[in-house]
Amino acid sequence: MATHSFILNGKQVSVDAEDDVRLLWVLRDLLGVTGPKYGCGLSVCKACTSHINGKAFNPCSVPVGDIKPSDEITTIEGLPATVGKDLHPMQQAWLDIDVAQCGYCQPGQIMAAVALVKEAKAAGREITDADLDGIRNVCRCGTYPRIREAIRQGAANMPA
Numbered sequence: 001m002a003t004h005s006f007i008l009n010g011k012q013v014s015v016d017a018e019d020d021v022r023l024l025w026v027l028r029d030l031l032g033v034t035g036p037k038y039g040c041g042l043s044v045c046k047a048c049t050s051h052i053n054g055k056a057f058n059p060c061s062v063p064v065g066d067i068k069p070s071d072e073i074t075t076i077e078g079l080p081a082t083v084g085k086d087l088h089p090m091q092q093a094w095l096d097i098d099v100a101q102c103g104y105c106q107p108g109q110i111m112a113a114v115a116l117v118k119e120a121k122a123a124g125r126e127i128t129d130a131d132l133d134g135i136r137n138v139c140r141c142g143t144y145p146r147i148r149e150a151i152r153q154g155a156a157n158m159p160a
Helices: 023-030 089-097 106-122 129-134 144-157
Strands: 002-008 011-017 050-052 055-057 072-074
Touching: 011 023, 050 106, 055 106, 089 106, 089 144, 106 129, 106 144
Parallel strands: 002 072
Antiparallel strands: 002 011, 050 055, 050 072
């Protein structure tokens, strides 16, 4: 068993695990970070979407051995700290629009939305319908119209 170190939600962490253990299980089972949800384990449903170095990724499909000590992993638990508030603007939009029904997919949805908005803002453009169509997180409750509305509201309130 190897010791793996990386930055998780702004703090350096170390964990003992085999190199081939998927990062989702390291986060949930070894580090107690349960925001990223297990849905499929194949990077299809995207319930576990988190950020690595500011970009959306699915920890269910990444072995912990592929994570470098300098990698910054942000989960839904660490998202508010990225803006120095109790809630990230995207999380607030989710509440304002009353998006969640069962809520299982919502952490992944929010993390995907934040990454999308950051990418668009970095390119100096607004969110388009095509951008929203590109979010492939599965919501079994079908709250997609509210998700789209919340992403637009969250985007309007996110820092550049």
